[in-house]
Amino acid sequence: MKTPVKLRVNGQAHEIFVEPRKTLADALRDDCGLTGTHLGCEHGVCGACTVLLDGDPVRACLMFAIQCQDMEIRTVEGLADGEELHPMQRAFWEKHGLQCGFCTPGFLMLAVGALERKPDMDEEELKEMLSSNLCRCTGYQNILAAVRAAQAEMQ
Amino acid sequence: MKPPRFEYRAPSDVEEVVGILTEVGDEGKVLAGGQSLVPSMNFRLARPGLLVDINGVKALDYIQRSGDRILIGTLTRHSCLENAAAVPGPLGRLLATAAHHVGHMPIRVRGTFGGSVAHADPAAEWCMVSVLLDAEIIAVGSRGRRTIPAEDFFRTVFTTALEPYELLSEVILPVLPDSARFGFVEFSRRAGDFAIVASSVVIDVGSNGIINPRVALAGVGGTPVRARSAEAVLAGSAPSAELFRAAADAAAGDVEPMGDIHGSSEYRRHLVRVLTRRALERAASEA
Amino acid sequence: MWVGRRLRRVEDPSLLRGEGRFVADVARGCGAIRFVRSPFARGRILSIEAPEEATVITADDLAEIPPVKPMLHRDDFIPVEQPILAKEQVTYAGQPIAAVIAPTFEEAEDLAEMVFVDIEPLDPVVDLDHALDETAPLVHPHVPANTVIDASLTTPGFDAAFHGAAYHVEIDVRSRRENATPLEARGSHAAFDPRENRVTLTASTQGPHMLRTALADLLGIPESELRVIAPDVGGAFGQKYSLAMEDVVTVWAARRFRRDVAWIEDRRENFASFHSRDQRYIVTGAFDESGKLRAMRADVRCNVGAYSCYPVTCGVEPLMAMAELPGPYDFRNYAVRSRAVASNACPIAPYRGVSRPVITLTLERLMDKAAARMGIDPVEIRRRNLVREFPYTSVTGLVYDQGSYVESLDRSVQLVDLERFRADQRAAWEQGRYIGIGFSTFSERTGYGTSAFAARKMDITLGYETIDLAMDPSGSVEVRVGASPHGQGLRTSLSQLVADELGIDPKDVRIVHGDTDRTPYGWGTFASRSMVVSGGATKLGATELRRRLADIASETLEAAVDDLQFHEGKVLVRGTDVGVPIRDLARLAYHRSDKLPPGEEPGLRVKATYDPAGTFSNACHVALVEVDLETGAVAVQRFVVVEDAGVLVNPMIADGQVHGGVAQGIASALYEELVYDSDGNLLTTSLMDYLPPTIAEVPLIEIDHLVSESDATITGAKGLGEGGTIGAPAAILNAITNALSPLGIEVNETPATPERIQKLIRQAQGAL
Incomplete structure (x- = not known):
């Protein structure tokens, strides 16, 4: 049975009407029209659907939209400030941290969320954090380089 | 890989949780962090008719000391235990090490201690730690509260001594001496x-x-x-x-x-x- | 010069903003298709029951669609037909049997569960060796010994050369089954336009034109009734080149029900979409006293699964192996038997490298084994056998253009400081630590053109690429290409080629791809071909446009064409500051055709086709590993690549291809394996069972480039998309074997899992 759910995404209110089984990822994509959050596995391993929930990176495929009322959700669409890319986006661009771009929104949100919580992560911590998500194209090397570059700028 | 239909309730206190579980019996399933339950629902391996979301029961999210025992509320997120100072002495260090082995950061900020114990994956860190330390597992049901020793709690893969009408509310661990x-x-x-x-x-x-x-x-x-x-x-x-x-x-x-x-x-x-x-x-x- | 610059990619901003457009982003609010799949590897379909009033499609509904019949015109090939939906029988677990359509994907999945298919299971055969066993069931009654292709070749005088050699070294290499695992699974969205009676199919594909041809042929419609768009594609690695039966149903349903429908594959389905590898090579090298390879005998067996992929057929694996097994080594006597073996496993389709990762693994293990046997250094035995003079014609008649086989090996020896490593290794062994080094030298054949594909004798000869290039009246350039990139950054690198040719900024060049309405017929992006073939066509087109502009400028500037120079958006008379902006020439070409030189057509449009014979890139990979003797775990500590892919148009993109390729090679070597049980059930159906590596498992990859000047391609670029994946497994298995050499262990199976390695260790220690 469908239920009204209020989501707050990137500072904007979305009143949607969904079944309880609608995952946060599907609700963002289908009901809020925010298709930047991608589904790579729907069982919480690949991390492509990573969004920030009250600042924490979470797998949006492992939460139901109905659970997320009154929480602050941030997605890849909210990273840039108008024309101005977020330092993390800019660093991925400059360091060639993406190829097909499918995993990219998840990596961006993961790294932004983690560095906002802990800006001074060292190399090992960064790698440990990034091991949460899968990329099939880049071999990760340039993703790490990008995150390091963005870290310097975000500090 | 979309989950089957279910009904959803989000009670705000333990009594209400237990009331719902008692009312629905086998159909009910407690949703805590959901990091194991939701994948198995997406695979349609788990098909609960009703999810009882306990994330709103803030009273279940705590780490407390009571004499020589540490009480861990079922809703305690893995990430809270990553900080060794959350629990005194060697136990704190042990829990922090174990917590760090649980999945990845986005899993740890969401997944819960009690949820992992109740899920009873035979490879899960908290299940092993519970058995290692002879944890006492507290189950609350409409007939009251009972204590289950960890070794009796885990029956087999994904199967525990919890009754369908019971909520795993707390896990009690012994404080380890500083020399441990x-x-x-x-x-x-x-x-x-x-x-x-x-x-x-x-x-x-x-x-x-x-x-x-x-x-x-x-x-x-x-x-x-x-x-x-x-x-x-x-x-x-x-x-x-x-x-x-x-x-x-x-x-x-x-x-x-x-x-x-x-x-x-x-x-x-x-x-x-x-x-x-x-x-x-x-x-x-x-x- | 723009070529050679590490230019940021024009593709990236939209992807970074979450504004990419992948097929699932299009497939919203339409009918949701879900497939009912066989739970059995082999069986007879007795009945299909579905809820009344549900939209359910079965083979009976598709009676007018012929089966897919991928063809090779060879006497040693037995064609196998594949029904779009299983008819009367099922042949592998996961095979689509029926499709349902519902308002949402959730409901489609609900409905699919309610379709009951009664199947009488039959004994399947899934394992390669079992399928070749005389007692094995036949997957297809008309295919004796389950052998779909049985190709062989023996050079004259082979026997004498082989038997006369001083040393015979045999190697038996096995690669297990893998899945390409693009992060985005497959999917397609078919929009029906009643006004034009036309379907627009947005599909996650590597070859939109090929897909349109396949679908139109099967549905019996003119191609004009179908438009295929490849939107942003979330990785493919070969898996998205072959025809998906599901796409046929999707287009059929859109036409039949006159509505928009979509199929979005989920991860579990993708694990049974197309598989790869699953090969065994038994090879004997015959060496003379000096360590020179004199003859090679090979028995190649490829488990190709239940059906043949369209269009390239299941022949792609064994036939490539037969032709390319000699690799970068010079020898003249060769005998090979190469078979494609059918089984009740999921069909095989090309995956990055096709059979070359296994070819290279076999050859490079052979070289190391021979070196050990003869007491020669592994580097030295390679030096003695690598091809050195170009063009070189191989024992199978392939012509190798200029390369740097020996040089790349020597350079990598230098980069890893081999002498120092050997000293460190001796010290480590003494301390009970097992570190090892492994080399892999190989050639990567790329830019297969018509002649190369024709040799394979497929029904469809792939090869050329065509581009349409136009400068509009504002002076900006649009290039429409038949290639269909999906992460390779081709828009960026092609724009660099055009910019150099025309003396303009790459920003003023727009590359259009992935739309059959807007691009010329082409074969798409696969086999490391796009920079070579599409790049070649683009360069030809840009050169022709430059000629046209020069003719016009020559008239305008009253200067000889030979005196003109294209620079920063202007055509200048060399040695003067007299010039004209290119955009003025463009304006003139369209709007003042009265001023054009006699014979010059109005407008600025050119078409160009390029069809090279092919080229060979080469590389040397070196892996440094440490093996944990107790657990069998392998840590890759260093990975060095010396690559020669000729001219690098965008070195940043080229390096990215090497990084990603090596990561997939490491995945093949150590992590990824699809496992079937003996009943043919796929046991690895999640990313917790099938293990693409994370950043923690992939080391920093150190790259050095050599640039051979080759005239095999007109850009000088040779292609390198697959090299990383081809070379890495051999380097790693050689390194593991080297680390464990004090125990006399050989590792010849991928993935070299900790359990497999540990078992070998315990056997060597006499504990088993």
Whole structure:
């Protein structure tokens, strides 16, 4: 049975009407029209659907939209400030941290969320954090380089 | 991979949770962090008719000390335990090490201690730690509250002593003396994955050798197990490389692992020997 | 010069903003298709029951669609037909049997569960060796010994050369089954336009034109009734080149029900979409006293699964192996038997490298084994056998253009400081630590053109690429290409080629791809071909446009064409500051055709086709590993690549291809394996069972480039998309074997899992 759910995404209110089984990822994509959050596995391993929930990176495929009322959700669409890319986006661009771009929104949100919580992560911590998500194209090397570059700028 | 239909309730206190669970019986399932439940629902392996979301029951999210015991509320997120200072002494360090082995950061900020214990994955860190430390598991139901010793709690893969109308509300762990030392070693092929085999030990070395040795293993069968013969080998003896090898051999003899695509029975038994020795060495060298 | 610059990619901003457009982003609010799949590997379909009033499509509904019949015109090939939906029988677990359509994907999944298919299971055969066993069931009654292709070749005088050699070294290499695992699974969205009676199919594909041809042929419609768009594609690695039966149903349903429908594959389905590898090579090298390879005998067996992939057929694996097994080594006597073996496993389709990762693994293990046997250094035995003079014609008649086989090996020896490593290794062994080094030298054949594909004798000869290039009146350039990139950054690198040719900024060049309405017929992006073939066509087109502009400028500037120079958006008379902006020439070409030189057509449009014979890139990979003797775990500590892919148009993109390729090679070597049980059930159906590596498992990859000047391609670029994946498994298995050499262990199976390695260690220690 469908239920009204209020989501707050990137500072904007979305009143949607969904079944309880609608995952946060599907609700963002289908009901809020925010298709930047991608589904790579729907069982919480690949991390492509990573969004920030009250600042924490979470797998949006492992939460139901109905659970997320009154929480602050941030997605890849909210990273840039108008024309101005977020330092993390800019660093991925400059360091060639993406190829097909499918995993990219998840990596961006993961790294932004983690560095906002802990800006001074060292190399090992960064790698440990990034091991949460899968990329099939880049071999990760340039993703790490990008995150390091963005870290310097975000500090 | 979309989950089957279910009804959803989000009560705000324990009484209400228990009331709903009692009312719906087998159809109900508690949703805590959802990091194991939701994947199995997306695969349509789990098909609860009603999800009882306890994330709004803030009273279940706590870490408290009560005398020589630490009480962990079921809704405590894995990430809260990553901070060794959250719990005093060697127990805090042990929990922080174990917490760090749980999945990945986005899993740890969402997943819960009680949820993991109730899910009863035989490779899960908190299940092994519960058995290692003889945790008391508190179940609350309409007939009241009962305490279940960890070793009785885990029945087999994904199966526990919890009744459908019961909520796992708390796990109680003993505070470890400052002289206690631990070792926690996992083997997985890829970072953050469930262990193929994990071994954890706690020892306390006194003037008369090792006192209160504890050895627990995960990934060796339907439930985490205590390696009692290994503990017997260790008790009262002075730590040495030879002793640790003998204890590790005994641990390997204590298990009859189930094989699967991640590791045959034979390989798992071999890993028990290797990892238990390494866990003991780590404990002995822990500052 | 723009070529050679590490230019940021024009593709990236939209992807970074979450404004990419992948097929699932399009497939919203339309009918949701879900497939009912066989739970059995082999069986007879007795009945299909579905809820009344549900939209359910079965083979009976598709009676007018012929089966897919991928063809090779060879006497040693037996064609196998594949029904779009299983008819009367099922042949592998996961095979689509029926499709349902519902308002949402959730409901489609609900409905699919309610379709009951009664199947009488039959004994399947899934394992390669079992399928070749005389007692094995036949997957297809008309295919004896389950052998779909049985090709062989023996050079004259082979026997004498082989038997006369001083040393015979045999190797038996096995690669297990893998899945390409693009992060985005497959999917397609078919929009029906009643006004034009036309379907627009947005599909996650590597070859939109090929897909349109396949679908139109099967549905019996003119191609004009179908438009295929490849939107942003979330990785493919070969898996998205072959025809998906599901796409046929999707287009059929859109036409039949006159509505928009979509199929979005989920991860579990993708694990049974197309598989790869699953090969065994038994090879004997015959060496003379000096370590020179004199003859090679090979028995190649490829488990190709239940059906043949369209269009390239299941022949792609064994036939490539037969032709390319000699690799970068010079020898003249060769005998090979190469078979494609059918089984009740999921069909095989090309995956990055096709059979070359296994070819290279076999050859490079052979070289190391021979070196050990003869007491020669592994580097030295390679030096003695690598091809050195170009063009070189191989024992199978392939012509190798200029390369740097020996040089790349020597350079990598230098980069890893081999002498120092050997010293470190001796010290480590003494301390009970097992570190090892492994080399892999190989050639990567790329830019297969018509002649190369024709040799394979497929029904469809792939090869050329065509581009349409136009400068509009504002002076900006649009290039429409038949290639269909999906992460390779081709828009960026092609724009660099055009910019150099025309003296303009790459920003003023727009590359259009992935739309059959807007691009010329082409074969798409696969086999490391796009920079070579599409790049070549683009360069030809840009050169022709430059000629046209020069003719016009020559008239305008009253200067000889040879005196003109294209620079920063202007055509200048060399040595003067007299010039004209290119955009003025463009304006003139369209709007003042009265001023054009006699014979010059109005407008600025050119078409160009390029069809090279092919080229060979080469590389040397070196892996440094440490093996944990107790657990069998392998840590890759260093990975060095010396690559020669000729001219690098965008070195940043080229390096990215090497990084990603090596990561997939490491995945093959150590992590990824699809496992079937003996009943043919796929046991690895999640990313917790099938293990693509994370950043923690992939080391920093150190790259050095050599640039051979080759005239095999007109850009000088040779292609390198697959090299990383081809070379890495051999380097790693050689390194593991080297680390464990004190125990006399050989590792010849991928993935070299900790359990497999540990078992070998225990056997060597006499513990088993």
